[in-house]
Amino acid sequence: MKIQNMNFPKIDNAKIKLANMAQARGIKYLVHFTRKENLESIKTRGLRSRQELESTLLPFHYNDNWRGDGFRNAVSLSVTSPNYKMFYNLRQNNKSAEWALILLDACQVLQNCDCAFQSTNAASNIMREIPIAERKNLAAFDGMFYDNDLRKVRGLKDNEPTDPQAEILCFDAIPPKFFKNIVFAGEFFAPRHDWSYWKKPSNDLEVW
DSSP states (O other), X not given: OOOOOOSOTTOOHHHHHHHHHHHHTTOOEEEXXXXXXXXXXXXXXXXXXXXXXXXXXXXXXXXXXXXXXXXXXXXXXXXXSOOHHHHHHHHHHTTTOOEEEEEEEHHHHHHXXXXXXXXXOTTSHHHHTSOGGGGSSXXXXXXXXXXXXXXXXXXXXXTSOSSTTOEEEEOSOBOGGGEEEEESSSGGGSOOTTGGGGOOOTTSOOOO
């Protein structure tokens, strides 16, 4: 069944097509990880960019000291499962911290928010060379699932981006009504099933 216009304001056909593409792939969730201390504010005000939080002087714990993608005005999201490589490193560097994963309704976010799509980490040189306007179209979304032959070799599901570090930058605040669940443990905290393809060289001390 196709996604229909739900009478939200400023919905355009491209966003409806994005939601349809996500639904066709079986994408239920977009995922955001955060410190547990941030949840009370997030549940009330929704997910907001670091730039907005800093401008309002609201207290919060941020994940990344240096926002390498250059977009402090965007909320970072992953598709279906979190960027486990970054999430693992953050948990190792902050072992006393408690973490939560916010599972967002993928179709609602894509249909209602201004989003840009990255086939790998948004802070990478490859993505930074692409103008942000060119990352906001249907082709950019489809590009997150590049190389069908490679996807078959790695046993990826339709709802999994080819690169586990692929991400979506959302330039709108995401309201709590788009939240599907908040989890504190379980399979979402584990590395993706194709982790061995992305494992660092053996001389790296990081172990999954």
